[in-house]
Amino acid sequence: MATVTINNSANGVEEAVLSISHFTSDTVAIIIFTHSNNNYTIDWGDGVIETGLVSGVNQTHTYIGDATQLKIFANNGLEDIYSISNLGVNYIQFTGNISEFSQFITLSILISKGGLLTGTLNDIPKTLDQLHLSYNGSTYYNITGNVINLPPNLNSFHLANSPTAITGNLNDIPKSVTDFYANKTNLTGNIANLPPNLTYFNTPINSGNITGNIINLPSTLTIFLVSSPNTITGNIINLPPNMTYCEIGGSNTLFGNLEDIPSSLGTFKIDGFNIIEGDFSNVEASDLINLRVLGYNTISGSINDINKDWVVIVKGNNTINGDIANLSSKYTLIEGNNTITGSLHNITTDFYYLHIKGNNTIQNSGTKDYSIVTGNIQIDIVPVHSSFIDTQIDQLINDLNTAGLNNEVVLRLTGGSRTAASDAAYTAITSGGGTISFLPFE
Numbered sequence: 001m002a003t004v005t006i007n008n009s010a011n012g013v014e015e016a017v018l019s020i021s022h023f024t025s026d027t028v029a030i031i032i033f034t035h036s037n038n039n040y041t042i043d044w045g046d047g048v049i050e051t052g053l054v055s056g057v058n059q060t061h062t063y064i065g066d067a068t069q070l071k072i073f074a075n076n077g078l079e080d081i082y083s084i085s086n087l088g089v090n091y092i093q094f095t096g097n098i099s100e101f102s103q104f105i106t107l108s109i110l111i112s113k114g115g116l117l118t119g120t121l122n123d124i125p126k127t128l129d130q131l132h133l134s135y136n137g138s139t140y141y142n143i144t145g146n147v148i149n150l151p152p153n154l155n156s157f158h159l160a161n162s163p164t165a166i167t168g169n170l171n172d173i174p175k176s177v178t179d180f181y182a183n184k185t186n187l188t189g190n191i192a193n194l195p196p197n198l199t200y201f202n203t204p205i206n207s208g209n210i211t212g213n214i215i216n217l218p219s220t221l222t223i224f225l226v227s228s229p230n231t232i233t234g235n236i237i238n239l240p241p242n243m244t245y246c247e248i249g250g251s252n253t254l255f256g257n258l259e260d261i262p263s264s265l266g267t268f269k270i271d272g273f274n275i276i277e278g279d280f281s282n283v284e285a286s287d288l289i290n291l292r293v294l295g296y297n298t299i300s301g302s303i304n305d306i307n308k309d310w311v312v313i314v315k316g317n318n319t320i321n322g323d324i325a326n327l328s329s330k331y332t333l334i335e336g337n338n339t340i341t342g343s344l345h346n347i348t349t350d351f352y353y354l355h356i357k358g359n360n361t362i363q364n365s366g367t368k369d370y371s372i373v374t375g376n377i378q379i380d381i382v383p384v385h386s387s388f389i390d391t392q393i394d395q396l397i398n399d400l401n402t403a404g405l406n407n408e409v410v411l412r413l414t415g416g417s418r419t420a421a422s423d424a425a426y427t428a429i430t431s432g433g434g435t436i437s438f439l440p441f442e
Contacts, residue, residue, distance in 0.1 A: 033083035083109035121145030192216035401425035406432035
């Protein structure tokens with residue numbers, strides 16, 4: 001792919017001159033929009049000049065020789081260009097200081113996938129209302145600064161930045177912003193001060209403490225992801241009604257009933273000291289696929305009420321019951337004062353993660369075909385008062401080995417041991433990279 005260095009060598013307002021490095025036969029692409037839909041010209045720098053290019057159409061070029069400059073000419077001058085995009089498999093990779101895009105004096109949209117742009121948030125052209133600098137699988141952007149310096153009328157902001165986090169207070173994000181993503185941040189402040197029409201807020205690596213009550217989240221919010229540390233509180237009944245994704249890391253103190261999860265929610269993950277109650281059978285979120293609730297929760301119900309499409313992680317003082325044979329979820333982690341019964345060999349779903357802790361009486365009283373499992377499998381059965389007997393442990397180890405899951409097995413059981421009857425299977429699993437361990441009673 002070619003690399004373009006943005007530099008400030010524009011000829012008045014008629015042309016932008018960009019430094020370019022590339023390999024011969026590189027194919028690159030760029031999309032340019034003009035305000036008036038007038039045509040524009042690109043001099044690719046290797047002797048090929050294309051005129052009459054149409055606004056908004058993806059332009060590709062395969063280099064036939066050396067080139068050090070790429071020139072863009074707009075029929076009505078550079079002020080006619082309002083959008084530059086390079087998304088796609090083949091694209092021009094920008095490098096240099098982001099401030100140099102200011103030579104396009106009315107630029108409002110800049111979209112780049114992978115590049116070596118540097119600078120600060122204060123260097124971003126103040127005319128922008130959409131800035132998307134996304135990760136391409138190998139390259140992050142080195143953009144730093146405080147969100148108070150973002151363009152005042154910015155609407156959409158996506159920044160895949162590393163290694164330095166952008167900083168600031170939630171109150172200083174421009175009030176015009178409707179979607180905000182930055183993968184590395186140090187943001188603080190109260191969620192009540194988020195932009196009022198925000199629909200998307202995603203800070204997966206945030207080192208600042210975000211506070212507030214979820215009742216004050218913008219009602220328009222559909223996706224909300226903030227990593228720890230945070231101290232957010234409130235009743236989950238007050239989550240925005242159309243939210244589809246909610247992930248809140250940190251030391252939060254949320255409370256409420258499972259039945260009050262918005263019906264539109266597909267992912268609900270909350271960490272901290274939360275107190276969520278309710279019965280699995282009362283969950284009304286029909287699109288829910290990911291449920292993780294940590295804290296001092298008191299969730300109840302039967303394992304039979306856990307939807308087969310859910311990934312379930314619930315910790316606390318829960319009281320889940322039922323027969324393990326009715327397990328339908330492929331990923332289940334349940335801790336608490338649970339009283340689950342039954343035998344592992346009766347599970348019919350192709351589960352790959354099972355962690356159950358509590359006052360359970362789970363056994364393994366028969367043989368099971370684990371070949372239906374694709375990929376890794378982990379089984380943690382951590383009862384407080386009961387355990388597998390040795391012959392049942394032998395059976396489980398032999399079944400897993402027969403399925404050929406050796407290097408993909410993580411097996412942890414409380415109490416009991418195994419016998420020589422599983423020596424060959426044990427050796428095959430552990431020498432192949434799998435792990436088998438026996439934990440003391442708690």
